[in-house]
Amino acid sequence: MHIPVLAEQVIGFFNELSPEAPRLILDCTLGGGGHAIQLLATAQQVRLVGLDRDRQAVERCRERFAGSGQRAAALHANFSDAAAVLEDCWDTLAGELGLGAGPERAFGFILADLGFSSFQIDSADRGLSFQGNGPLDMRLDQSQGQTAAELLNSLDEREISRLLRRGGVGSEASAVAREIVKRRPLRTTADLVAVCEKSVPQARRSPGRSPATTVFQAVRIEVNQEFAAIEALLRAAPELLSPRGRLAVISFHSLEDQLVAKAMRKWQRSEMPAKLPVKQVNDTLGKLLTANAVTPTEEEIEANPRSRSARLRVFEMH
Ligand SMILES: C[S@@+](CC[C@H](N)C(=O)[O-])C[C@H]1O[C@@H](n2cnc3c(N)ncnc32)[C@H](O)[C@@H]1O
Incomplete structure (x- = not known):
């Protein structure tokens, strides 16, 4: 609801x-x-x-x-x-x-x-949430456009780093971009969560907030322009x-x-x-x-x- x-x-x-x-x-x-x-x-x-x-x-x-x-x-x-x-x-x-x-x-x-x-965040098949595992899609309009997986599997490391920064990710953007490129192809939301867990050091994490929060936000913003x-x-x-x-x-x-x-x-x-x-x-x-x-x-x-x-x-x- x-x-x-x-x-x-x-x-x-x-x-x-x-x-x-x-x-x-x-x-x-x-x-x-x-x-x-x-x-x-x-x-x-x-x-x-x-x-x-x-x-x-x-x-x-x-x-x-x-x-x-x-x-x-x-x-x-x-x-x-x-x-x-x-x-x-x-x-x-x-x-x-x-x-x-x-x-x-x-x-x-x-x-x-x-x-x-x-409705959208609770449907794992939309790929918007880092809490349940689902396809790395994130499109609000599933009838058109590139999915998050297609985007992250095709851009180069610098472009990924830039899109992460534009969407609010701080200085860890380059480390996350490097890890994405290393682990490609990404297919599921769990793949992207694993990237965030690996590339954001404990010391840079806000208490009670998953390091995936801002990364998912930034990718969603880009996918949906x-x-x-x-x-x-x-x-x-x-x-x-x-x-x-x-x-x-x-x-x-x-x-x-x-x-x-x-x-x-x-x-x-x-x-x-x-x-x-x-x-x-x-x-x-x-x-x-x-x-x-x-x-x-x-x-x-x-x-x-x-x-x-x-x-x-x-x-x-x-
Ligand atoms: C926060 S919800 C709106 C909830 C609504 N006000 C209600 O009370 O149920 C945002 C909605 O906006 C839609 N949306 C986001 N960006 C959009 C866009 N550029 N054009 C049209 N719809 C969009 C999403 O698909 C989503 O269904």
Whole structure:
């Protein structure tokens, strides 16, 4: 069972939307449909379009939405392609959800709850967890792209070291890359765990944390091109939002959160030099509603340890 993270806070930001903003939601990361179902339950007029790059997640959500009286649709898509996908199927979606006439693709609320769901991490055959043994796959969309095994068995040592560093691995990246090359071909998650056990010395390990944690994170980020997808979504979001629409992003590690924070801060900064006598011209996109990221309460962390590292940032358009 996947428990939606920071759900109360997300619902709060949705309920406080300006009356001007349409109650049309784009959920970029449907997962188990937890946030989506709670958002739909806030009011009968709410409509939701949901995306997920994992086909199983989309099928699961279609079943969950069956009882919502045609107020929600689920599409199999990478959110990096959101603008193009929505453009292609907008007429059908608008018909299905009874959206009537109105500005195209003007969402009042966009949610992205990044990373992976409990369904994905708990299925050993996805290869996302270092706890159970399974094929070294890690693709969130298993219908395309290279698996982690294909990637690690083909790149050279320097490229592997670089991808590990990009994904958050520290100075042990080169030792891990060397050990990967030495033990190739890697086939299973246990093979990659064995690499980490061998190449990260006891003295460099954080207490209570497997040395495989960050290595698995870095490889998963590369396999799924996660940073590029977030950057593409951040480029598209201002065009997809209606006036007074809100973008809410939940991230689970500092590298993702930095991308989100940087983009949102840039959107609220004026491009005009402060000294020009045109100060009254407002060329910002809107305002950041979360000066500091919103984090879960102690009670939420206790009930759902997966929420521990979650950080929510919300931006509102003018
Ligand atoms: C943390 S879960 C979302 C959970 C969901 N909010 C809920 O309450 O059940 C993240 C989901 O995002 C999906 N995902 C990750 N990156 C994606 C991308 N670039 N495009 C579309 N879906 C993505 C994953 O497949 C996963 O199902």
